[in-house]
Amino acid sequence: MNTPQSPVVHLIDDDEAVRASLSLLIGTVGLRVQAWADPQAFLAGFDRQGIGAIVLDVRMPGISGLTVLGTLAAQGVDQPVIMLTGHGTVEMCRRAFKAGAAEFLEKPVDDEVLLEALQNAVRQHVQSRRRSEAGREARGRYAQLSEREREVLGLIVAGLTNKEIGRALDLSPRTVETHRANLFAKLGAESLAQLIRQYAVLVDEADAQ
Amino acid sequence: MRKPIRRGALGVALWMAMSALGSVILARNELASLREGFETDARIAHRLLSQQAVQHDAVLASLSLLQPADATAPPERRLPSVYSQILTVERRDPGQAWSDVRLQEAELQSRSLRRAVLAQADLSNARFQLVRAAEPASFALQIDQRQAVPWTEWPMPRDSSPVRVALEYAGQSVVLQPGRIGASGWRFDFRKHLAAESQPFDVVATRQVGWSELPWVAMAFWSLAAAGLLAGAMALSRQRAARQRAEELLRLGQVARLNALGELAGGMAHELNQPLTALLANTQAARRLLDEDPPDLQTARSAMAQAVEQGRRASDVVGRLRRAVERPDGTEHAVPIDLEAAVRNVCYLLEPELNRSALAPKLVACAPVAVRADPVALEQIIFNLLTNALQALEQVPAAQRELAIDMAAHSGSGVLTVTDTGPGIAPEVLPRLFEPFFSTRAGGLGLGLSLCESLAQAMGGDLSAGHHTPRGARFRLSLPLASP
Numbered sequence: 001m002n003t004p005q006s007p008v009v010h011l012i013d014d015d016e017a018v019r020a021s022l023s024l025l026i027g028t029v030g031l032r033v034q035a036w037a038d039p040q041a042f043l044a045g046f047d048r049q050g051i052g053a054i055v056l057d058v059r060m061p062g063i064s065g066l067t068v069l070g071t072l073a074a075q076g077v078d079q080p081v082i083m084l085t086g087h088g089t090v091e092m093c094r095r096a097f098k099a100g101a102a103e104f105l106e107k108p109v110d111d112e113v114l115l116e117a118l119q120n121a122v123r124q125h126v127q128s129r130r131r132s133e134a135g136r137e138a139r140g141r142y143a144q145l146s147e148r149e150r151e152v153l154g155l156i157v158a159g160l161t162n163k164e165i166g167r168a169l170d171l172s173p174r175t176v177e178t179h180r181a182n183l184f185a186k187l188g189a190e191s192l193a194q195l196i197r198q199y200a201v202l203v204d205e206a207d208a209q
Numbered sequence: 210m211r212k213p214i215r216r217g218a219l220g221v222a223l224w225m226a227m228s229a230l231g232s233v234i235l236a237r238n239e240l241a242s243l244r245e246g247f248e249t250d251a252r253i254a255h256r257l258l259s260q261q262a263v264q265h266d267a268v269l270a271s272l273s274l275l276q277p278a279d280a281t282a283p284p285e286r287r288l289p290s291v292y293s294q295i296l297t298v299e300r301r302d303p304g305q306a307w308s309d310v311r312l313q314e315a316e317l318q319s320r321s322l323r324r325a326v327l328a329q330a331d332l333s334n335a336r337f338q339l340v341r342a343a344e345p346a347s348f349a350l351q352i353d354q355r356q357a358v359p360w361t362e363w364p365m366p367r368d369s370s371p372v373r374v375a376l377e378y379a380g381q382s383v384v385l386q387p388g389r390i391g392a393s394g395w396r397f398d399f400r401k402h403l404a405a406e407s408q409p410f411d412v413v414a415t416r417q418v419g420w421s422e423l424p425w426v427a428m429a430f431w432s433l434a435a436a437g438l439l440a441g442a443m444a445l446s447r448q449r450a451a452r453q454r455a456e457e458l459l460r461l462g463q464v465a466r467l468n469a470l471g472e473l474a475g476g477m478a479h480e481l482n483q484p485l486t487a488l489l490a491n492t493q494a495a496r497r498l499l500d501e502d503p504p505d506l507q508t509a510r511s512a513m514a515q516a517v518e519q520g521r522r523a524s525d526v527v528g529r530l531r532r533a534v535e536r537p538d539g540t541e542h543a544v545p546i547d548l549e550a551a552v553r554n555v556c557y558l559l560e561p562e563l564n565r566s567a568l569a570p571k572l573v574a575c576a577p578v579a580v581r582a583d584p585v586a587l588e589q590i591i592f593n594l595l596t597n598a599l600q601a602l603e604q605v606p607a608a609q610r611e612l613a614i615d616m617a618a619h620s621g622s623g624v625l626t627v628t629d630t631g632p633g634i635a636p637e638v639l640p641r642l643f644e645p646f647f648s649t650r651a652g653g654l655g656l657g658l659s660l661c662e663s664l665a666q667a668m669g670g671d672l673s674a675g676h677h678t679p680r681g682a683r684f685r686l687s688l689p690l691a692s693p
Contacts, residue, residue, distance in 0.1 A: 017483070017484065017487035018483055018486050020515065021487040021488075021490035021494065021515060022486070024490070024512055025494040027494075028494050028497040059479055086482035086483070087475060087478040087479070087482070107485070108482060108485040108486040108488070108489040109489070110489070111490070111494070
């Protein structure tokens with residue numbers, strides 16, 4: 001799988017002084033910053049696969065920050081978005097959260113508030129990426145199981161013993177034991193608890209289909 | 210342009226309808242009263258003529274009863290000199306014959322009816338004869354009806370009355386009073402038998418009311434009055450409409466001002482927030498860089514330089530804003546104004562609010578006070594002071610609400626004092642009352658009093674606030690007198 005990337009914060013603000021100073025501030029906690037003056041250029045060019053967060057100014061010429069936020073949500077971008085505004089109204093705040101903003105901060109913003117929000121956002125993003133990656137991996141392994149092994153897995157997850165599984169599937173306990181060993185190996189599970197934690201969801205999905 | 214024309218046409222139509230209706234009512238009333246007068250006169254004439262007829266019967270009856278002896282001067286010879294209408298008295302003694310055969314027939318009739326009987330009538334010449342049979346002698350009277358009218362008691366002027374009075378009998382008629390009978394107009398008629406069986410004549414009274422007799426003066430007067438009334442009502446409604454429009458404009462103006470202020474505040478916030486954001490971020494970054502071990506001095510230094518630049522940028526924004534909204538010198542438009550006139554103007558504008566609070570401000574001015582001020586600025590200040598007072602008074606029961614406006618001249622200054630009996634000003638609020646953006650009202654911008662103070666000072670005056678005992682607030686505006 002791909003190597004862990006260092007997180008990048010995308011900063012979109014039309015004011016050069018604000019871009020420069022906020023980049024410097026965010027840089028002091030070791031986060032890499034990519035600053036964009038033009039929201040359209042940002043939408044066209046930023047790395048959607050990367051880990052990180054987005055800091056978006058609400059009031060920009062040409063296109064409003066809320067519109068950019070809506071576009072990001074529609075495109076399924078999973079980086080958390082922190083909105084910055086000069087004078088925020090309750091209505092604006094409500095719309096931002098409805099459109100999926102992670103935070104809504106007022107300018108001028110205090111360093112601790114901004115940096116903590118950013119670090120939280122990045123941490124959450126890393127976790128959610130890791131979770132979805134783990135999910136993808138588990139799905140791949142599950143696909144390698146044979147029909148019979150999936151049946152056995154389903155019954156293991158349901159809490160049946162080898163003897164009960166053998167009776168249910170009309171198999172000898174020895175054969176059940178062999179399937180069990182095989183599926184533990186294929187799924188890379190080291191314990192029953194880990195097996196159930198990682199694959200119970202997939203078994204439920206398969207049953208539902 | 211169409212609306213005024215339609216209004217005018219409507220007004221004329223309404224006026225014509227009102228005039229016509231009023232005139233018809235007036236004419237009908239007049240005709241009714243004329244008819245009543247006519248009928249009264251006709252009844253009186255009928256009664257008088259009837260009395261006269263009865264008198265003829267009575268004379269005959271007396272002669273029949275008395276049977277005066279045929280002497281040298283029998284009473285019947287004297288009768289014509291007493292009763293002018295009796296032309297002759299004829300007497301038929303037993304064995305004698307009447308001069309006319311008709312008298313003979315009438316006597317026979319009278320004998321059977323036991324009353325006087327009409328022997329012959331020549332009404333065209335106003336003559337007729339009555340006969341009364343008696344024993345031994347019978348009598349006959351020849352009467353001139355023209356002489357039989359009691360003019361002294363007559364209810365109408367004989368020659369000038371418009372009423373025609375006539376007696377009719379068997380197709381003959383005699384006109385007793387000519388009257389004036391025109392060709393057009395309204396005709397009143399009265400016809401009744403004389404109340405005497407011996408003289409079966411009809412009293413016929415006729416009255417023709419001509420167009421000229423209608424109450425033209427009253428009708429014209431009513432028409433004029435209606436025109437005046439309508440014109441007044443229309444002027445009033447126009448005035449009300451104009452006033453409503455003015456109030457609407459005023460309200461719109463206030464809303465527009467508020468919107469403009471909101472826009473200004475929004476723009477200002479953005480313009481200031483950008484440099485402040487950069488400034489804050491730079492200084493905070495610099496602090497973090499200095500806290501590092503070892504401190505990154507070079508980057509911190511450049512961050513501080515950036516911060517300084519952004520501080521200047523913010524100050525430029527404020528300077529630009531000040532220049533943009535700077536008011537011209539307040540004394541430039543100063544003219545002499547009567548304080549009371551300005552107060553009345555503002556009270557007029559605030560009339561709806563005053564009425565809503567059931568308040569009549571007490572205006573006290575010992576003598577007219579004329580100050581030098583910009584009229585718009587002065588009214589703006591008074592408007593704000595009165596609005597504040599009204600808002601304060603809304604917080605106390607209606608019975609305790611009082612608003613007084615005092616005007617006086619004090620050592621070269623014209624002083625206007627607005628006193629209300631509202632909750633007053635809290636002691637901790639008083640020193641900050643004129644600070645910009647300080648407000649005790651939820652949602653208040655806190656610019657009203659600050660603006661008033663600036664305006665007053667720009668005109669060379671000042672504005673102060675204080676307590677009013679026992680309760681309430683007092684604002685005192687002083688401005689230079691027009692002629693110190």
